[in-house]
Amino acid sequence: MAKAKDTVSRTLMVALVLSIVFSVVVSTAAVMLRPAQIQNQNLDIKTNILSAAGMLQSGMSVEDIEETFARFDVRLVDLETGQFVEPSAVGVEDPMKYDMYKAASDPDMSTNIPASEDKAGIKRRPDVAKIYMLQEGGEMVRVVLPIHGYGLWSTLYGFVSLEGDLNTIEGLGFYAHAETPGLGGEVDNPRWKQQWVGKELYGDDKTEPQIQLVKGGVSSDTRDREHKIDALSGATLTSRGVQQLVNYWMGDRGFAPFLQKLREGEV
Numbered sequence: 001m002a003k004a005k006d007t008v009s010r011t012l013m014v015a016l017v018l019s020i021v022f023s024v025v026v027s028t029a030a031v032m033l034r035p036a037q038i039q040n041q042n043l044d045i046k047t048n049i050l051s052a053a054g055m056l057q058s059g060m061s062v063e064d065i066e067e068t069f070a071r072f073d074v075r076l077v078d079l080e081t082g083q084f085v086e087p088s089a090v091g092v093e094d095p096m097k098y099d100m101y102k103a104a105s106d107p108d109m110s111t112n113i114p115a116s117e118d119k120a121g122i123k124r125r126p127d128v129a130k131i132y133m134l135q136e137g138g139e140m141v142r143v144v145l146p147i148h149g150y151g152l153w154s155t156l157y158g159f160v161s162l163e164g165d166l167n168t169i170e171g172l173g174f175y176a177h178a179e180t181p182g183l184g185g186e187v188d189n190p191r192w193k194q195q196w197v198g199k200e201l202y203g204d205d206k207t208e209p210q211i212q213l214v215k216g217g218v219s220s221d222t223r224d225r226e227h228k229i230d231a232l233s234g235a236t237l238t239s240r241g242v243q244q245l246v247n248y249w250m251g252d253r254g255f256a257p258f259l260q261k262l263r264e265g266e267v
């Protein structure tokens with residue numbers, strides 16, 4: 001019996017020692033790999049921004065992506081006032097390190113959205129958003145804005161790029177979602193995304209976004225076709241979600257105050 005007990009004790013001791021060793025190995029690996037993970041996440045975001053802006057070329061190296069992205073001026077914007085804010089106001093030194101989605105979960109850094117106004121289905125909106133501007137020769141060339149909202153099964157995260165007139169869509173893309181492959185997942189289809197290029201966000205008053213995803217397609221004789229895109233076939237709820245999230249973020253609760261001030265030269 002004593003030998004049996006000793007065997008059980010030794011077995012437990014070996015298991016405990018191995019657990020401690022493996023825990024240390026896993027923890028050490030996680031700490032050591034964290035900088036590389038952050039670097040890869042940042043590279044992925046930059047790649048998606050360039051893609052939405054139509055600046056991502058086939059075969060671009062990491063160095064090419066970094067060099068091209070460096071042309072952008074990364075700024076933080078108070079969504080309520082439309083004014084720029086300093087990174088220190090949100091506790092960072094570099095605006096690239098500000099996480100607007102993490103801020104949305106902090107009651108001190110975000111605003112609760114009443115259900116009647118929550119067209120994007122996001123519940124809370126960060127008070128400060130991160131935007132990407134590209135100017136050449138003192139002229140605005142493009143502005144890339146982050147967007148997100150609920151589709152059918154998931155929250156879609158992406159970017160919309162606007163031309164220098166701050167009205168014409170230059171490109172749109174989602175980098176994270178869990179919509180149904182072949183249906184709502186067609187938001188990733190290059191042919192569908194191409195339809196957004198050249199569409200106009202606003203009407204003549206430049207205040208209320210007019211984007212519509214239309215069942216049955218958009219033809220040359222469709223009324224107000226400059227604001228309309230073909231809905232995703234068989235994905236009504238995802239299409240509705242994309243329409244609502246784009247219009248929400250381009251509206252007065254999103255980036256409209258900032259875009260208006262930018263047009264008027266007030267920021």
